[in-house]
């Protein structure tokens with residue numbers, strides 16, 4: 001399924017345009033702006049993993065590591081490449097890297113309406129811990145999930 005798809009750890013700003021394009025494609029009106037993404041990539045605690053096919057960025061994961069905890073901030077795969085295991089591979093790579101850095105816990109927030117992402121997180125071992133009411137506006141709560149390494 002993942003033939004020809006590479007995984008790279010790379011937070012260089014040269015990828016900003018590609019990440020921004022995917023961000024808009026994947027999150028629409030709740031997409032981060034280019035300057036938010038730039039600030040995040042420049043943050044010394046940020047972590048970025050890309051999946052590429054023939055040099056094209058087709059997926060990305062943005063995370064942040066502070067002391068012995070990490071947060072998953074963004075995860076998106078280009079629509080054409082979804083349901084092929086790319087999202088899972090990005091997340092597994094992140095969790096593996098965190099394990100090697102002796103990180104103890106990983107947190108994330110996901111809309112309770114986002115079944116795809118929620119199922120992926122559950123499958124990889126994240127547990128729902130509480131609900132943030134109306135986090136994504138009226139009627140869209142966020143489920144906060146935690147993964148214990």
Ligand SMILES: CC(C)(COP(=O)(O)OP(=O)(O)OC[C@H]1O[C@@H](n2cnc3c(N)ncnc32)[C@H](O)[C@@H]1OP(=O)(O)O)[C@@H](O)C(=O)NCCC(=O)NCCS
Nearest residue numbers: 026075076077082083084085086087088110116117119120
């Ligand atoms: C969520 C997202 C990153 C998943 O990426 P992906 O590459 O399509 O996911 P994968 O192919 O690796 O799927 C892994 C798991 O996700 C779940 N999943 C994927 N597509 C699904 C679907 N259509 N319906 C339900 N679950 C689905 C399954 O549990 C799947 O497990 P399986 O491989 O054992 O069947 C992708 O759908 C996306 O970019 N969505 C838009 C942005 C977004 O919502 N990001 C998450 C914000 S919290």
